[in-house]
Amino acid sequence: MQFTSEQRLDDGIIEREFTLGEIPGTLWTPAAAGSADSAAPTPLILMSHNGGLHRREPRLIARARQSAACGYAVAAIDAPGHGDRPRSAADDQARAELRRAMTAGEPVDEIFESFIGPLVEKTVPEWQTTLDALLTLPGITGPVGYGGWTAVGIRLAAVDPRITAAGFFAGGYVPRAQREEARQVTIPLLFLLQWDDEGNPRQRALDLFDAFGSREKTLHANLGGHTGTPWFEVEDGNRFFDRHLK
Amino acid sequence: MQFTSEQRLDDGIIEREFTLGEIPGTLWTPAAAGSADSAAPTPLILMSHNGGLHRREPRLIARARQSAACGYAVAAIDAPGHGDRPRSAADDQARAELRRAMTAGEPVDEIFESFIGPLVEKTVPEWQTTLDALLTLPGITGPVGYGGWTAVGIRLAAVDPRITAAGFFAGGYVPRAQREEARQVTIPLLFLLQWDDEGNPRQRALDLFDAFGSREKTLHANLGGHTGTPWFEVEDGNRFFDRHLK
Numbered sequence: 001m002q003f004t005s006e007q008r009l010d011d012g013i014i015e016r017e018f019t020l021g022e023i024p025g026t027l028w029t030p031a032a033a034g035s036a037d038s039a040a041p042t043p044l045i046l047m048s049h050n051g052g053l054h055r056r057e058p059r060l061i062a063r064a065r066q067s068a069a070c071g072y073a074v075a076a077i078d079a080p081g082h083g084d085r086p087r088s089a090a091d092d093q094a095r096a097e098l099r100r101a102m103t104a105g106e107p108v109d110e111i112f113e114s115f116i117g118p119l120v121e122k123t124v125p126e127w128q129t130t131l132d133a134l135l136t137l138p139g140i141t142g143p144v145g146y147g148g149w150t151a152v153g154i155r156l157a158a159v160d161p162r163i164t165a166a167g168f169f170a171g172g173y174v175p176r177a178q179r180e181e182a183r184q185v186t187i188p189l190l191f192l193l194q195w196d197d198e199g200n201p202r203q204r205a206l207d208l209f210d211a212f213g214s215r216e217k218t219l220h221a222n223l224g225g226h227t228g229t230p231w232f233e234v235e236d237g238n239r240f241f242d243r244h245l246k
Numbered sequence: 247m248q249f250t251s252e253q254r255l256d257d258g259i260i261e262r263e264f265t266l267g268e269i270p271g272t273l274w275t276p277a278a279a280g281s282a283d284s285a286a287p288t289p290l291i292l293m294s295h296n297g298g299l300h301r302r303e304p305r306l307i308a309r310a311r312q313s314a315a316c317g318y319a320v321a322a323i324d325a326p327g328h329g330d331r332p333r334s335a336a337d338d339q340a341r342a343e344l345r346r347a348m349t350a351g352e353p354v355d356e357i358f359e360s361f362i363g364p365l366v367e368k369t370v371p372e373w374q375t376t377l378d379a380l381l382t383l384p385g386i387t388g389p390v391g392y393g394g395w396t397a398v399g400i401r402l403a404a405v406d407p408r409i410t411a412a413g414f415f416a417g418g419y420v421p422r423a424q425r426e427e428a429r430q431v432t433i434p435l436l437f438l439l440q441w442d443d444e445g446n447p448r449q450r451a452l453d454l455f456d457a458f459g460s461r462e463k464t465l466h467a468n469l470g471g472h473t474g475t476p477w478f479e480v481e482d483g484n485r486f487f488d489r490h491l492k
Contacts, residue, residue: 219467232489243478
């Protein structure tokens with residue numbers, strides 16, 4: 001893990017850009033984390049995004065900084081085809097077709113299987129490699145939580161026992177493999193649902209929530225479309241992590 | 247409104263028993279509320295319960311005290327047939343039949359219409375009379391929120407513009423009249439659902455959440471039966487009221 005830049009933000013949070021092989025990422029840490037005079041452990045949140053977004057999208061940065069202000073180290077990486085990563089013409093075409101079909105209300109399962117399915121397969125090992133590296137840094141002790149992209153989170157929570165709690169965002173559509181793996185997820189969950197999410201059918205999201213094997217799982221649903229999640233859910237998410245990571 | 251007892255609890259909260267005509271109630275207020283040296287307004291939460299329970303049920307008292315510790319005046323009354331109120335043999339029989347039918351998984355709509363429907367009709371005016379009296383007390387200024395029994399809350403929020411925000415508890419079953427009135431409710435809502443609530447069918451609760459006219463409404467669902475709501479939902483409820491009443 002090579003750090004390529006470091007700055008102290010006005011709220012005292014340290015923001016560092018890194019690369020790990022071909023994976024670009026950002027790490028936000030509370031001011032005290034890893035300093036010689038701090039013996040306090042710093043739990044870690046892996047903040048994962050999909051949709052071809054850049055990890056430096058303003059609302060993703062705002063979420064990361066809010067969690068860092070609550071005492072968490074927060075890491076974001078750009079998955080293949082996202083942000084700073086090369087993006088193929090085939091990727092662009094698949095995303096465009098996915099958006100078109102969703103907007104038209106057509107079935108998207110097959111596009112999901114052929115495009116998102118393999119992306120999950122590639123992204124999960126990258127998160128595990130990133131986690132290996134993050135946990136060697138001074139002051140970043142874990143425990144480790146996961147927040148964001150549902151399909152990747154399901155696989156990661158199913159295969160990596162270091163993940164202690166997870167917040168999943170509005171994932172009605174996940175590939176078939178993750179629908180099956182949901183019952184293998186047994187850690188505490190906070191599942192966020194946007195009630196009118198144009199891209200994630202409500203009933204499928206409710207069915208997915210029902211399928212998780214966790215004994216402690218909470219669903220939060222709010223009115224509005226995919227990007228309309230109210231800000232107080234970010235605060236609720238941090239309190240969820242407070243209950244399980246601190 | 248006649249106060250019949252007053253005590254200061256060890257957390258500084260003042261707990262007063264009252265009667266208002268034939269209505270028995272309890273009022274919890276933060277230590278500072280209404281004192282000569284406090285100019286701060288004290289918002290009010292009407293904490294409503296059903297199920298024939300007594301307002302002094304330990305988990306109801308714990309909820310009230312938690313809200314009072316957050317700066318709210320909290321009032322509870324025993325509705326007709328509840329707690330300190332006279333209860334007829336017919337009431338007892340109707341409740342027993344309702345429980346039996348729910349446990350047996352039989353349809354309970356007709357018992358609901360004939361028993362709960364009229365109880366809602368009687369209880370709502372009692373809450374309004376109680377609210378009139380509470381708002382004349384020194385230091386209790388409002389704004390006013392409502393928490394608890396769903397059917398009574400729907401009617402109250404539909405007819406009384408003093409109610410500014412409401413938290414509804416696990417009400418899949420409400421009488422037909424309240425299913426219709428739900429679209430007239432337009433205040434911010436927090437709707438609590440127990441995912442495995444033996445007495446409130448999940449799909450009906452989801453349909454009710456969908457029906458409310460409010461533009462700002464949030465659903466929280468947790469695993470477990472009717473009385474299994476985790477304690478952190480009490481804290482979430484107070485933060486919901488903080489956003490709308492303070």
